Amino acid sequence: MKPLADRLRPKKIEDMIGQSHIIGEGKVLNKIIKNKSIPNMILYGPPGTGKTTLANIIANATGKKYVKLNAVNCGVKEIKEVIESAKQDLFSFNGIILMLDEIQAMNKKQQQALLEVIEDGSVTLIASTADNPYFVIYKAILSRSSIFEFKTIDKNDIYKGLKRAVKKLPEFYTYDYINIEDEALKAIAETCNGDMRTALNKLELAFNLGIDIAANSVYITLDTVLESSNTKILSFDRGGDDGYSILSAFHKSLRGSDADAAIHYLARLVKAEDMQGITRRLLCVASEDVGLAVPQAITITEACVSSALQLGFPEARIPLAQATVYLAQCPKSNSVVTAIDLALEDLDNIETGDIPLHLKDAHYSGAKDLGRGVDYKYPHDYPNNYVKQQYLPESIKNKKYYTHGNNKNELAFKHFWDNLKK
Template sequence: MPLADKLRPQQIDDMVGQSHIIGEGKIINKLIENKNIPNMILYGQAGTGKTSLANIIANATGKKYVKLNAVNCGVKEIKEVIDSTKRDLFSYNGIILMLDEIQALNRKQQQSLLEVIEDGSVTLIASTADNPYFVVYKAILSRSTIFEFKAIEKKDILKGLNRAVEKLKVLYTYESINVEAKALEYIAETCNGDMRSALNKLELVFNVGIDIASNSVNITLNDVIDCSSVKMLNYDKGGDDSYSALSAFHKSLRGSDADASIHYLARLVKAGDIQGITRRLLCVASEDVGLAVPQAITITEACVASALQLGFPEARIPLAQATIYLAQCPKSDSAIKAIDSALSDLDNIETGDIPLHLKDAHYAGAQNLGRGVEYKYPHNYPYHYVEQQYLPDAIKNKKYYIPGENKNEISFDTYWKNLKNIK
């Protein structure tokens, strides 16, 4: 049995992390104390305690515990397990069905759970690493309480590792088990908030550190480094983690924080999501920098083209160039505000017909319809400008574009105000 399973918490006080929902006076503790467990969806990355909590709840409430993995079961298997366990219903206080990876069930398979969770004979505790609002059938969501399991903080990982070392001293009869504090700190730092991963690393280095001659175990920082693989990041393309990373990247660029922007770029580069990166950069160049620096879109497009041509790992260089450049550019959202306001009017108010003098007049009979007759050609006038109505009558005084407070837009705005005031 893997060390992570040997050391799986047996009671709520043994769990580490999730202090927002677990601990004295917190909601999970109160539910267990009252033995009134609702249907739950436990959402979060692997190794954060979802399965352990389901075990603890079942043990604490005296309910029969049945575990299934949605990856390798369907409607038939779910019903068979539920029907077989119902024979034991009177021997227990009910049944807890722990369903791992509920996102693997399709809509029809998820609907098959409704009957048993509605009649109260089965309490569903489902787990998923994906955002449940994206992957779980709404009828199940409405009948369940969602608890988010967050990555476990380093201090809590260390607490769990030190507890594991003490239990190892009980499990094994070695003369001594010596573990450098820095070795545990390194494991806690590189396990990415995953307690199971941390325990697996501890088990590996424990086996490496066995000295048969002295009947002892010695674990050093160098041993841990030698046994460690590359730190894995949480990033599932098309999943909640990827959208969050892209969102943080975009918002950091918009917020003009070059350091945060580079950090999130590094996450996206590590995940190899070049398409996601380039789309966000191009969007920021127009949505958030816009007319404050009109050439930003051209520079960004050149960096994006270079990155796509180079591919990783070299693509990281022009992507970093574009990222730092956009983060430091003055910002203006005047362009997106203008187009969104115009689109909103098209959906919500009567905007009227295009003025006759602006309509196409390049065909025989157009003048008979009055089209283009009164159009004034601006290049025939001083400064290539003449005052005339362009918007439809219904919205002729509408103002969509409001210049941003930046040097470029202020300069153009001043130019046109001065020109239009010339008599």
């Protein structure tokens, strides 16, 4: 028997759960299906959000022959063979829709060869991927396709989908009595991570546990759901779009001084045990975003990172959380990253000139004959260990890369040097 999720797969766009931003009344995909003018498409988003279901609906609505393949277990040769076979029946259909799951599994050369299949217009490609298409799909295919992003489904929509599924259960089962508590459905919706397929799988498992053979009935309570699956599976692909997005949110929350948000995203990363991702972000924030506002931040952060690496998970979460809360609360300054980036930009775009002769290495015989180091002034020979002299190359001698940040530490240094240089 097919899984419940397959048996309940919607046949019409109106029956789909979620994705109202693209399939709702008047939205782009809704119009495309009604007009039956289907472009090549890339459907991009997390598992269980309706990508395959939508491809089925499109094929049914347009009267095209539907061919579904998975790029994980087939190559271009197999795709071409299936397409050629499908073309034998084209007199009965208005073209072919090729639904290609997991297109990111095909390498660049395979994707290039796939162009031949879709170039003549007889085949419409609908490819799906959970990875960011701009990272994993060949540009020539992207340029010939419309990209639609599917989002995780809101738990309230998942709950509505489960209620609808419960009403259909008597169509598949012959039990005298089926009763499923509302709290049980809400618990499933809460723990399925926006994945409708996962929600229906959880419902099916709880259904099987709730069967009373003697009474020929099914009764599902909250306890039944908790017994069948009490762990919420988080979506995290370390090398994929979701993983990068969590790391980005973590970094930006630290930069934005929101300790609660930073701890939340840290918890996601801890769940995934992404030690490298966490520690890289923390060390980067300590210099990029806190910088000279709190110069000791990098030292404290490094100590926390070192402790975490020695402890390992699960204890590593504690020093990582310490560094996270500390960095979120630190005053912020991006003066150092701004300074180095301006200097690097000049190296790429303008002629910066030669190093002044008095600064060049003079620790070898004959250096003085070349004029190197001759006019150098040793600052420690002067009052307050400072003497004015030119350090930048002549062509950029008036360039200013570093600007003091508006914080206590950097302003104190600015005050010191302003007074001294007067």
